Amino acid sequence: MYEDRTYKRTFYSAPQSVTSLVAAFLEPAITVLAFILANQWMDEPIARPQLTVCLLVFALNFPGRNRFRDSLLGASVDIFISWLMLLVILMLCAYATRSLHFFEEETLIAWAVATPLLQWAAVWAGRKVLQLQAARLDSRRSAIVVGGSGLGVKVSRALSSLEDRNVDFLGYFDDRVDERLHEAAATNCLGGLKDVASFVRRHGVHKVFITLPLGSQPRIVELLDQLQGTTASLFFVPDVFGIGIIQGRLQDMNGVPVVGICETPFTGTNELTKRVSDVVMASIILVLISPVLLVLAIGVKLSSPGPIVFKQRRNGLDGDEIIVYKFRSMTTMDNGPVVKQAKPNDPRLTRFGAFIRRTSLDELPQFINVLQGRMSIVGPRPHAVAHNEEYRNLIKAYMVRHKVKPGITGWAQVNGHRGETDTIEKMQARVEYDLEYLRNWSLALDLQIIIRTISVAFFNSQAY
Numbered sequence: 001m002y003e004d005r006t007y008k009r010t011f012y013s014a015p016q017s018v019t020s021l022v023a024a025f026l027e028p029a030i031t032v033l034a035f036i037l038a039n040q041w042m043d044e045p046i047a048r049p050q051l052t053v054c055l056l057v058f059a060l061n062f063p064g065r066n067r068f069r070d071s072l073l074g075a076s077v078d079i080f081i082s083w084l085m086l087l088v089i090l091m092l093c094a095y096a097t098r099s100l101h102f103f104e105e106e107t108l109i110a111w112a113v114a115t116p117l118l119q120w121a122a123v124w125a126g127r128k129v130l131q132l133q134a135a136r137l138d139s140r141r142s143a144i145v146v147g148g149s150g151l152g153v154k155v156s157r158a159l160s161s162l163e164d165r166n167v168d169f170l171g172y173f174d175d176r177v178d179e180r181l182h183e184a185a186a187t188n189c190l191g192g193l194k195d196v197a198s199f200v201r202r203h204g205v206h207k208v209f210i211t212l213p214l215g216s217q218p219r220i221v222e223l224l225d226q227l228q229g230t231t232a233s234l235f236f237v238p239d240v241f242g243i244g245i246i247q248g249r250l251q252d253m254n255g256v257p258v259v260g261i262c263e264t265p266f267t268g269t270n271e272l273t274k275r276v277s278d279v280v281m282a283s284i285i286l287v288l289i290s291p292v293l294l295v296l297a298i299g300v301k302l303s304s305p306g307p308i309v310f311k312q313r314r315n316g317l318d319g320d321e322i323i324v325y326k327f328r329s330m331t332t333m334d335n336g337p338v339v340k341q342a343k344p345n346d347p348r349l350t351r352f353g354a355f356i357r358r359t360s361l362d363e364l365p366q367f368i369n370v371l372q373g374r375m376s377i378v379g380p381r382p383h384a385v386a387h388n389e390e391y392r393n394l395i396k397a398y399m400v401r402h403k404v405k406p407g408i409t410g411w412a413q414v415n416g417h418r419g420e421t422d423t424i425e426k427m428q429a430r431v432e433y434d435l436e437y438l439r440n441w442s443l444a445l446d447l448q449i450i451i452r453t454i455s456v457a458f459f460n461s462q463a464y
Contacts, residue, residue: 019126020066026126027064030118031057031086038111042104049102056093060086065444068126075123083116085447096284141167142203146196146223147211148174148185155209155237156184170205175219193219197226205230211237264403265441273443278377281450282370289364296361300327303352309365314382319402322374324382325365329353360453366408378446379407380434391427401434404441411437411445414452 032054039050065082067075094100143159145152152172159169171190178186190199200208208227212220220236227234266274286293300308309325316322330348349357356362369375375382380401383391392398412418412433417426437445 019068019130022126023066023068024063026122027119028058028061030122031061031115034115034118035111038107038114041110042107044104044107047102049099053090053103056090057086060089060443065442067123068130070123072120072124072127076120079116079119079123081448081451082444083112083119085444085451087112088451089447092281092284096287141206142170143167143207143209144170144173144190144196144199144205145185145209145211146173146193148172148176148181148189149211149213150182151237152209152211153182153184155211159209167207170203173199193223196223197230200227200230200232205232207235208232209235209237262400262403265438266404270441274376274446275373277443277446278370281377282367286367286371289367292361293364296327296356296364299352299356300329303350304331306331312382313385314406315385315388315402316374316382317402317405319388319399321385322369322382322406324369324375324406327356327362327365329357329362360409363408370408374405376405376407378409378411378437378449379404380410380437381413381430382406391424394424395428395431397435398431400438401431404438409449409453410434411449414449 035050035054035057036046039046044050065078067078070078091100145156152174156169156172159167171188172181172185173191173193173196174181174185174189175192178189181189196208199205210220210223224234297308306328308328310328310330312324312326314322314324329350330353331350353362366375367377370377388399410433412430415433417430417433
């Protein structure tokens with residue numbers, strides 16, 4: 001029987017760049033090396049506790065961030081924040097396991113100071129290597145864009161803004177008259193589609209980016225046939241800027257190429273990493289804040305008649321309905337088809353309830369939701385079911401935020417989008433930050449959000 005092998009071994013996931021591979025091991029290796037050197041400098045032996053720290057630090061740091069193409073200022077800030085967050089986690093682990101006495105204070109201080117300095121030095125050296133490599137004439141690559149639309153201009157500008165700047169953009173090719181082209185493309189149009197193959201051969205063009213719409217499929221196929229006789233690398237850029245791309249990637253489904261457009265970031269090892277970090281951190285936090293929970297429970301009970309914990313109906317992962325816990329802050333508990341959001345000076349708020357809402361202490365019982373697996377520590381905040389039904393048809397890609405578990409805190413909240421969302425514009429801004437979180441998730445980003453939440457919770461006037 002004939003087996004269709006058209007797609008077999010045709011599409012591959014993009015290989016990891018050399019700089020990304022180096023960065024993946026360099027950052028954790030520097031951190032471990034700095035710890036070993038700090039111990040040697042203080043004449044401390046490398047015993048079992050030290051080896052345990054080395055393994056833990058390497059695991060928490062791997063894979064390292066690729067900062068070689070970031071600005072030195074941006075890399076410095078990122079290194080400092082990431083290192084500070086890692087130190088906080090290590091201190092919490094040391095406190096929970098009562099193991100801090102195994103290490104000398106001077107050694108830890110030397111390590112804490114030396115590590116970010118060595119990481120910054122490595123980034124600086126890596127940038128210099130890339131700049132020297134880009135400066136070599138034989139390393140430069142030329143590129144053209146087929147298609148003079150707005151998408152084609154975006155591609156050319158992206159090429160021109162590459163950090164290593166080793167790509168020379170030559171111009172555009174399009175069959176349309178100048179009046180129908182983007183203004184930037186019309187001033188640098190080198191010819192029509194029939195001229196592309198000959199131009200590529202004559203000028204030794206290395207890269208061709210095709211940005212024609214899918215409606216031009218016959219012309220695209222003809223162009224690809226003509227370019228098969230050249231050595232240029234060919235790239236097709238689909239016009240997906242009108243779509244909310246979440247974790248877009250190319251996958252091989254038993255030989256069939258599948259382009260993922262909207263997918264959860266928490267698959268495979270990412271899902272395991274997220275869940276383990278949630279359980280570990282939630283367990284430690286609940287132990288540490290248990291006296292606070294008791295005091296808050298007493299305060300809620302004395303503030304007004306009613307239950308201590310308010311159980312809210314919310315939409316969780318994939319839109320499934322879940323029950324979320326909060327300390328009750330109001331005299332009424334709206335949880336039906338119509339939910340009225342809290343406002344400044346809301347008469348339903350008790351005095352104690354206003355305080356715990358302003359400081360976000362009312363959210364603390366949700367760490368139990370995290371252990372139950374209903375929520376994560378970091379993620380899009382869960383909205384009332386009634387609000388989801390209201391906004392899902394008003395805001396584009398609103399329900400995409402449910403591709404992950406809701407969180408106790410999120411990227412939107414630490415960027416000023418807490419409290420009442422009394423307009424579509426406010427809700428839309430919150431959703432945009434939620435989708436940005438889904439696109440750029442990393443464990444380091446989660447830790448950054450947690451640290452920023454601590455300061456926002458006590459010094460923010462938008463919560464009530």
